[in-house]
Amino acid sequence: MEKHKEILNQCAEILANSKRVLFLTSAGMSADSNIPTFRDKDGYWRNFPPFKEKNLEAQDLASPWAFRNVLPHAWAFYEWRRRNAHENEPHAGYHIINRWMADRLEGAFIHTTNTDGYHLRSGSPPDSVMEVHGSMWRLQCLDVCSHHFWDELSVPLCEMSHETMKAWDYPKCIKCRAIARPHILMFGDGEYVGHPEQERNFLSFLQQPIDLAILVGSSGAVPTNDYIALHLKDRGGKVININPDPATNSIVGTEHFLPMTSEAAFIALDETAFGANS
Numbered sequence: 001m002e003k004h005k006e007i008l009n010q011c012a013e014i015l016a017n018s019k020r021v022l023f024l025t026s027a028g029m030s031a032d033s034n035i036p037t038f039r040d041k042d043g044y045w046r047n048f049p050p051f052k053e054k055n056l057e058a059q060d061l062a063s064p065w066a067f068r069n070v071l072p073h074a075w076a077f078y079e080w081r082r083r084n085a086h087e088n089e090p091h092a093g094y095h096i097i098n099r100w101m102a103d104r105l106e107g108a109f110i111h112t113t114n115t116d117g118y119h120l121r122s123g124s125p126p127d128s129v130m131e132v133h134g135s136m137w138r139l140q141c142l143d144v145c146s147h148h149f150w151d152e153l154s155v156p157l158c159e160m161s162h163e164t165m166k167a168w169d170y171p172k173c174i175k176c177r178a179i180a181r182p183h184i185l186m187f188g189d190g191e192y193v194g195h196p197e198q199e200r201n202f203l204s205f206l207q208q209p210i211d212l213a214i215l216v217g218s219s220g221a222v223p224t225n226d227y228i229a230l231h232l233k234d235r236g237g238k239v240i241n242i243n244p245d246p247a248t249n250s251i252v253g254t255e256h257f258l259p260m261t262s263e264a265a266f267i268a269l270d271e272t273a274f275g276a277n278s
């Protein structure tokens with residue numbers, strides 16, 4: 001516990017002395033808002049018995065293959081996740097990041113692998129967020145009739161049965177009226193059209209030196225953010241890694257490792273770095 005406190009104090013001091021900060025958020029950030037990650041196969045099968053019957057794993061359904069071959073299941077899976085994200089809320093950690101960005105930091109950017117849109121929903125500045133795997137709150141054409149994508153915030157978006165986990169009344173492409181799909185980078189996906197504006201904003205942020213990267217809730221299974229953090233560390237930046245599982249520190253290997261869940265860590269850092277004035 002003493003050691004834990006010592007690391008927290010060090011991290012808070014680094015944060016308080018940092019001017020430009022990159023937040024790298026992954027599944028563990030969302031998990032504290034009750035967004036399921038589907039890494040736990042038992043939990044996944046419990047939630048979706050019809051998928052267990054057909055042996056359809058989460059990775060199978062989150063794919064262009066599924067939208068072409070088992071469309072009712074593919075859309076039901078995303079519709080379920082949209083409704084789940086809609087019913088839950090971004091936790092205190094999101095709002096603390098936003099407050100630091102507004103009041104404490106000279107420059108900051110959020111690079112997230114999460115697709116629940118919680119950073120934008122919590123009020124993060126849209127020009128300072130990169131959703132590298134896309135967002136469930138945007139759609140694109142399944143046939144890629146163009147590289148157009150658009151916001152779609154309706155809940156519910158299509159009809160679905162929880163018993164069969166089949167959807168119907170699918171959303172349509174606003175250009176060609178073909179079926180639309182989530183604007184999300186899925187598994188084995190060569191058809192995701194990307195978000196050029198967010199990409200430009202991120203590259204622009206990277207043009208100036210970054211004092212600190214805060215890596216949050218990375219699973220290690222999709223280590224996109226870990227490698228960005230490692231790259232910054234190799235160039236002399238500091239990295240704080242927030243994760244209850246020490247094994248997740250193997251890629252970035254930072255000494256500033258906080259073994260905590262995301263929401264608790266942001267609350268503790270906020271109090272320790274900025275105290276009552278925050």
Ligand SMILES: [Zn+2]
Binds near residue numbers: 141175
């Ligand atoms: Zn189209």
